[in-house]
Amino acid sequence: MKRRNNVFKLLLSGPYLIWMAIFVLVPMGMVLYFALTDPDTGRFTLDNLMGIEEFLPVFGESVWLAAVSALLCIVIAYPVAYVIAKAAPSRQRVLILLVMLPMCMSFLLRTLAWVALLEDTGILNRLLGSLGIGPLKLIRTRGAVILGMVYNYLPYMIMPLYSVLTKLDRRLIEAAEDLGCSGTQVFFKVILPLSAPGIISGTTMVFVPAVSTFYISKKLGSSGTALIGDLIESQFKQSYNPNLGAAMSLVLMVMIFICMGIMNRFAGQDEVSRI
Amino acid sequence: MKKTVAIALILCAVFALFPVSSFAASDSVPLTGEVINVYNWGLYISDGTDGTLDVNAEFTRRTGIQVNYSTYEDNESLYTKLKTGGSSYDIIIPSDYMIAKLIEEDMLEKLNFENIPNYKYIDESFKNTDYDPTNEYSVPYTWGTVGIIYNTKYVxxxxxxxxxWDERYSDKILMFGNSRDAFAISAFLLGLSINSTDEGEIRQMADKLAEQKPFVQQYVMDQSYSQMINEEAWLVPYYAGDYLVMAEENPDLAFCHPKEGFNVFIDAICIPKSAQNKSAAEKYINFLCDPEISGGNMDAIGYSTPISEAKQYMDPETASSAIAYPDEETLERAVSFTNLPTETIRQMNSLWTSIKSGNGLPWYLFVIVGVAIAAAAIFIVIRKKKRNSY
Structure with missing residues (x-):
């Protein structure tokens, strides 16, 4: 009986397992293979990985910008998600739709729109110029890159937070209030710890795409803010050095796993479902 | 301009509702079902905007062969795409030095010139070139020069x-997004050969480019069109043909052939080994060499034609432009690229990656973040221990 049950499970998950194997595991294996082989001879080598040392500051910059964006996303998204979760059910649907609305438009287009806004000759600067405020340096700064990341990935933070907050057990809050907690205490001791899973999955969903992005930094950043995603892209597109590109991707992947590991430690609660 | 585009789009949308055959020109050849994949530089063919000749549509009309057209940014991207495979192209249009490399690596088909009678129109000076000395693999498409496009309002x-390298124009300078063109500029400035294979010299060029980086707004290719036209950038080294097109949109732009020398190039049509439909591809090459087509095409893209006969079909102003067709005296300073050995290309690419990579973070941020993570970890461990001791 149990055996048949297992076969049934395997059949059900089969399509996805095959999909995973072909489009996730095989490419990962190829990345590993390219990262560890010499471009000419195809023999095993660690040269590609050693060559990355030079680009460590760029890795640092990518992680830093992504971390700042993730943090800003939490700060901005939490109140929004809280307000939506508190709203009447009929209104909730409309509000969630509004949050999702920008995602219906192409990500590339939305980033280009920011370029048109922030440029030296862009809409904002022309508006400021007509008010007599000299052209401000808005685009091609770290701030602009962070803005692009926060803007593009904010919905990914709001959604998991919202789904956690709607499921929050009201009775726990009432219990805390009955036991004499003040409003701030209720928030910090009850609501915030209970929404930790949402914060963690939201942070992952913002951090991971942000750390490997290349389009945002290319459009909103300067020649000095090229991120690791830009370098990886150029290895595959122009320099024809897939081995170095693969080595960079591998290191990036390991760094992302480490960062996620640290984040999971932050949760520190075993009963909380991990991502 | 924008309005016409909008109207054109609306008209297209309206016409799209009707079956295609109902308004196809009566003299067009019925579709044969054949398709060729053409892989060309961006903004490098007349595509019918603003009433210009639509080269691909005209080809389909005359031969019944459909064109599947896609573009690349530079020679290096084209090479990478061909090397990594996955897609097959029937027509590619690389530059001289890249053609030499592709021939050396046996990646090009020999052309059957019986199918390309229009080859006779190509000027003699574009035959027996260094990159294809026996005229077997390529048919010239355009030629041109590299110089600086700048905005006279600000520069x-x-x-x-x-x-x-002028600090006054900091953040308003665009730079080539490909290694070969960028290193050449550096070489001209340092008085070195643009075809140098000397490791030390290449390193010198890279150092010079690194010096320039703080003033560079971005490393780009065709993006320079919009940046220069809307005056977001003031200076860009680019191809003369593109200047002619940009200047139509922004009359303040000027072009100069720098005194230290500049690159002159020929871009030629080739058929890669992976081609699926060689005879249709040869028809396409023959079609592009038709003087009338070449004339209309060059009129729109601004590059110089290797077919003198084509000039009679061109706008006389473009055909006599001193920028598209510089005089002998200017051309004396022109140098063309040759194919470099693989090791030199690799050294160039790796230095180029280092130059383009961001400045990274100041070291103290790493220390702060490290300390913060350590503190957080200790805090969590202590809290857990406390909780467990209850």
């Missing part, structure tokens, strides 16, 4: 590459 008249 004083210039005659040297050193303007791209």
């Amino acid at each position: 004083d008249p210039i005659d040297s590459w050193s303007a791209l």
Whole structure:
């Protein structure tokens, strides 16, 4: 009986397992293979990985910008998600739709729109110029890159937070209030710890795409803010050095796993479902 | 301009509702079902905007062969795409040095010139070139020169590459997004050969480019069109043909052939080994060499035609432009690229990656973040221990 049950499970998950194997595991294996082989001879080598040392500051910059964006996303998204979760059910649907609305438009287009806004000759600067405020340096700064990341990935933070907050057990809050907690205490001791899973999955969903992005930094950043995603892209597109590109991707992947590991430690609660 | 585009789009949308056959020109050849994949530089063919000739549509009309058209940014991207495979192209249009490399690596088909009778129109000076000495693999498409395009509203008249290293124009300078063109500028400025294979010299060029980086707004290719036209950037080293097109949109733009010398190139049509439909591809090459087509095409893209006969079909102003067709005296300073050995290309690419990579973070941020993570970890461990001791 149990055996048949297992076969049934395997059949059900089969399509996805095959999909995973072909489009996730095989490419990962190829990345590993390219990262560890010499471009000419195809023999095993660690040269590609050693060559990355030079680009460590760029890795640092990518992680830093992504971390700042993730943090800003939490700060901005939490109140929004809280307000939506508190709203009447009929209104909730409309509000969630509004949050999702920008995602219906192409990500590339939305980033280009920011370029048109922030440029030296862009809409904002022309508006400021007509008010007599000299052209401000808005685009091609770290701030602009962070803005692009926060803007593009904010919905990914709001959604998991919202789904956690709607499921929050009201009775726990009432219990805390009955036991004499003040409003701030209720928030910090009850609501915030209970929404930790949402914060963690939201942070992952913002951090991971942000750390490997290349389009945002290319459009909103300067020649000095090229991120690791830009370098990886150029290895595959122009320099024809897939081995170095693969080595960079591998290191990036390991760094992302480490960062996620640290984040999971932050949760520190075993009963909380991990991502 | 925008309005016409909008109207054109609306008209297209309206016409799209009707079956295609109902308004196809009566003299067009019925579709044969054949398709060729054409892989060309961006903004490098007349596509029918603003009433210009639509080269691909005209080809389909005359031969019934459909064109599947896609574009790349530079020679290096084209090479990478061909090397990594996955897609097959019937027509590619690389530059001289890249053609030499592709021939050396046996990646090009020999052409059957019986199918390309229009080859006779190609000027003699574009035959027996260094990159294809026996005229077997390529048919010239365009030629042109590299120089500096600048905006006269903000930039004083210039005659040297050193303007791209001028601190006054910091953040308003665009730079080539490909290694070969960028290193060449550096070489001209340093008085070195643009075809140098000397490791030390290449390193010198890279150092010079690194010096320029703080002043560079971005490393781009065709993006320079919009940046220059809307005056977001003031200076860009680019191809003369593109200047002619940009200047139509923004009359303040000027072009200079720097005194230190500049690159002259020929881009030629080739058929890669992976081609699926060689005979249709040869028809396409023959079609592009038709003087009338070449004339209309060059009129729109601004590059110089290797077919003198084509000039009679061109706008006389473009055909006599001193920028598209510089005089002998100017051309004396022109140098063309040759194919470099693989090791040199690899050294160049790796230095280029280092130059383009961001400045990274100041070291103290790493320390702060490290300390913060350690503190957080200790805090969590202590809290857990406390909780467990209850």
